[in-house]
Amino acid sequence: MSPTYNAGDWLLIRYLSGQEHTLVSGLVYLIEDPTRPGINLLKRLKEVRLENGVTKYWVEGDNLASTDSRQWGWIEKDRFKAKVLLRYKKGD
Numbered sequence: 466m467s468p469t470y471n472a473g474d475w476l477l478i479r480y481l482s483g484q485e486h487t488l489v490s491g492l493v494y495l496i497e498d499p500t501r502p503g504i505n506l507l508k509r510l511k512e513v514r515l516e517n518g519v520t521k522y523w524v525e526g527d528n529l530a531s532t533d534s535r536q537w538g539w540i541e542k543d544r545f546k547a548k549v550l551l552r553y554k555k556g557d
Contacts, residue, residue, distance in 0.1 A: 466527050466528065470493075486545075486547060523545075524540060
C-alpha cells in the first residue's frame, strides 16, 4: 500500500466479526489474499457490486504495481478481516 502505508508504520485496526459489518468504499481493509490462504494484505475497497443476488467487492492497492482485484477479479466479503482505523507514521 506504499506510498500511503510503509514499513514501520503502526496501524490501529478493528477486526470484523461475522457478516454484521458494513464495508465502505474508499476505506482500507486487511484482507486475506484469495490466492494465498493465510496471507493478509492491506487493500482499499474501490467498488461494491450486486450481481445475481451476490455482493462482490473490488479492492486495489494504492501502488499501481500491487497485486489486487486487477489480477484476482471481484472478491467475496469473507476475505475482509479488519478495517484500518488509524495510522501512526514512522517518524511522526
